[in-house]
Amino acid sequence: MTDAPRLEFRHIGKTFPGVRALGDVGFAVRAGSVHGLLGENGAGKSTMMKILGGEYIPDEGELAIDGQVQHFRKAADAIASGVAVIHQELQYVPELSVMENLLIGRLPTRFGLVDRRKALAWTRERLDALGVDLDPRAKLKQLSIGQRQMVEIVKAILRDAKILALDEPTSSLSHRETEVLFRLVRDLRAQGKAMIYISHRLDEIFELCDAATIFRDGRKVADFDTLEGVTRDQLVQRMVGREISDIFGYRPREHGKVRLAVQGVTGRAVPAPVSFEVKAGEIVGFFGLVGAGRSEVMRVIYGADRRTAGTVQVDGETVKASHIRDAIRHGLVLCPEDRKEDGIIGVRSVSENINISARRNHLIAGLFVNDRNEAKTADTYIDRLRIRTPNRRREIRLLSGGNQQKAVLSRWLAEKNLRVLIVDEPTRGIDVGAKNEIYNVLYELADRGVAVVMISSELPEVLGVSDRVITMCRGQITAQFNRTQANEADVLAAALPEGASATPMRNT
Ligand SMILES: Nc1ncnc2c1ncn2[C@@H]1O[C@H](COP(=O)(O)OP(=O)(O)OP(=O)(O)O)[C@@H](O)[C@H]1O
Ligand SMILES: [Mg+2]
Structure with a gap:
């Protein structure tokens, strides 16, 4: 050589x-x-x-x-x-x-x-x-x-x-x-x-x-x-270029009444009924291996996929099945895993992408009015999540992969009238510094009383951020852990199919 x-x-x-x-x-x-x-x-x-x-x-x-x-x-x-x-x-x-x-x-x-x-x-x-x-x-x-x-x-x-x-x-x-x-x-x-x-x-x-x-x-x-x-x-x-001593920066908070109540929900990709509740101000992490059925369940709850049985309630009000707009009307919003396919409007500016609310996103997006408020919202998130762009008017497709992710995620975080936020793999492809900020935004939403559901395949993230952890395997909920009881070995064991051996997961 x-x-x-x-x-x-x-x-x-x-x-x-x-x-x-x-x-x-x-x-x-x-x-x-x-x-x-x-x-x-x-x-x-x-x-x-x-x-x-x-x-x-x-x-x-x-x-x-x-x-x-x-x-x-x-x-x-x-x-x-x-x-x-x-x-x-x-x-x-x-x-x-x-x-x-x-x-x-x-x-x-x-x-x-x-x-x-x-x-x-x-x-x-x-x-x-x-x-x-x-x-x-x-x-x-x-x-x-x-x-x-x-x-x-x-x-x-x-x-x-x-x-x-x-x-x-x-x-x-x-x-x-x-x-x-x-x-x-x-x-x-x-x-x-x-x-x-x-x-x-x-x-x-x-x-x-x-x-x-x-x-x-x-x-x-x-x-x-x-x-x-x-x-x-x-x-x-x-x-x-700076120290981040504790990337999760978890802080405990009070939980209120049940905000999201899911009872016996099934769908095409959710054969067995799923039930769980999330309180106001609570962050519940859904952990499972890729393919455990977490995204599928959430899509049915949100109405993106057809619900074949069961009820979903937000603050005691019933959300219509298979009807995204009704979910949004109740303040129930899902930020999907595949933000690329579901979310990004490539030729629109960063600012427009941050400001298209979930609601407008599902109406047929017509003219975007870029008022001063929107500019402010955009700049806030560009700054907080360190979205690397020369300015908010840049077409989003010109940003790096991770920065596009951040901009689209901001849209859901900035959603007004939120009561329940479901985020699917919120930090995928996002750098360490910005992860830390995304967690902070989730904490702030929870402080405001939003019920947060976070799907993540990264065990340290689930353990680091959640007040409660729910594990899923093969489309079913297999266990629940309060923050204080949740440890890596038990949570992983509950998420693995029977007979599989536990190997450590990796993360950031
Ligand atoms: N085709 C392009 N036109 C304009 N700007 C671009 C283009 N490709 C990349 N950039 C810009 O160049 C810079 C570097 O982007 P790059 O995609 O190389 O980042 P990265 O390190 O891969 O980030 P990530 O971790 O998010 O994938 C970014 O500011 C991005 O917006
Ligand atoms: Mg890249």
């Missing part, structure tokens, strides 16, 4: 209108290593990965592979040089099957045009060999985001890329999928690949990465040749 790093970024600069996304940034990645790339939302991580993938051309600087300077002009150039980038926001063709996807570019040459059976067998074999559980015939549109991500990863492996970059790959993976991914990454490292790994979950960085680089505001602020002896606080400190 030569001494030149497998991959080297040198003095990279990239400016978008009004934003200097990267300025004079360089770092190197060794062969046979996993290099963590960290930084707050909008720090420039994805921009760097798009430069590596040939999608953006840098304004300044260059990148080198094994000491050779590369001039990528398009994605195909990067692929030809052995680079595979799995982007934060996947582009995919919904109608293609897993097999077709994996065989793109090889089908005709390798198998002739019609030999589907052979192609199918080939694909099955490859997936089995990698230990990836996917049906080769499934269409991409039928897969979860996590599964689509797996397809991308397998594609990169089959292409035998020597440099592999993963931009927040686990943000929508289930626990099991994450394990599979980690195993694949470790195998690839053993084969001498150079990998870049982006994640806001510091546990993952410590678990997987050999070295790390931290970006802040488009600059490199730290390089770690090794993570041995490095603490989580040190990383956080460098990322956000």
